[in-house]
Amino acid sequence: MRSAPTPHLDVATPERVALTLPIAGIGYRCLAWLVDASLLFFFWLVAYFVFTLLVSDVLGVFQALSGVGQTLLVVGVFATQWLYWTVSEVFFHGQTVGKRVLGIRVVRTDGSPVGVYESAVRNLCRAVDFLPMLYAAACVSMLLTRQHRRLGDLLAGTLLVREERIDLDKYTAAPSTSEPLPQDTGARPLSPEDVELVLSFLSRAPGLAPEVRQRLGARLVERVGPDDAEARAAVLVSAESTEAFLRARVQGAR
Template sequence: MNQENVGIKTPEFVSLQFQLAGLGSRTAAFIIDQLILTVINILIVIALLFYMNGMSFFYMLEMNSLPIAIAIILIFLINWGYFFIFEFFSGGKTIGKKIIGIRVIQENGHSITLLSSFIRNLLRIIDSLPANYFLGLIMIFFHSKHKRIGDLVAGTIVVHEQKTKQAKKQTAIKKEIAQRGLTKEGSNFEEWGINSLGSKEWHLLKTYSNRFVHLPLEERGEVTREIAAILLLKIGIIIEGKSIRELENILLTLYLVMKDEWEFDL
């Protein structure tokens, strides 16, 4: 029987528990993604037909099959690049995965890397053999961690994304963040900086944020400087010359950004 949950001990010695995404949820996400890609492919073909319809017969002979070749290459790049780009730049989630509520992560619990995303999606060619993604579906069904060949080589797993139910605990900090007018959309953190932070940093930042409103002002200032020295310097933000209020705002904004990546139902 396939196991539905997997425990991961990260390099920072933090234990995480994830619910694996099985064949049903992965297939549903894939179907949604394929429907999106099918619409895009049809639009490209229609554009090609309109383009060639406006040519004279002799001009089409001179052009040979160049427009068709360009369309085929464009379709291939879009169909492959869609998964690669979305999974890396959207935290392991294509549009289909986001709708279904699953995501791709590293086996160590970290976010998917550029190389891992490239490898697992390059190997879609093999997983799709002999037709209709047959080999990939068989692998996902029988593998203990629901992995296809791309996942095996890239060292990735697909898990359900379930937010923790901490509405009451989060109410105070959410109000504080709202009062300060902070949003993750207003952040300007570098991508490499966010990717360099792991589960250890997330748990530290989460603990700080949850205790934030309950700390006395003097103690909160000391804790803020300590946390800022650990986290902000690691992502390239200079803390010297910044007031406590500024550091608090940066840390709370960082909390909002990392929350989407790391807050699972553990």
């Protein structure tokens, strides 16, 4: 069974499959903004030092440049404030640097990538979302809407989906052959839930406290293991043998 339903975006594709994409919540979005903001901050720190160096003209060769420098400074501040977001979202498939780091992406409400207009709308609306300070309006809007959208997203018809890093190796990892085990090929096949349960236990087992590890292993063996008590006792002698058995059991049906 699934636990509490997480917000998601349902997309019906022309291939007649329903996609369910997980939506990025307020935490992801704030973190992504922090990454972007600190990136821009450090960029301007460096730019400011270079600029003051040019203006103070320590070397006396940049006199002609300082006017140009001032213009660039003004235009640059404007560009980082307004253009940075839209340009990166349009050219990098809905991701700014911060969004890429956090693994989130802007899409339209039908799941397709954003275009210039949508991206421009949602980023120009930062002017209102920022009010009265530090994106307070945006946070309220994200908390109140079902799909965690800020005001700019509502006007643009966009939202942010999350990309998870899912490791499929655990399904196909080769069984450890250190210990020869009885292959109970006659056992009943495992249901997908059992497989998922055993695999998530196996991937977490090295980090568990020894007694918890033993106890959980025993309960899983009880659930999927051999029926006769003798074989079960043989499996349960140590944590290693328990996990080796479980791994073999999951891989058994290959």
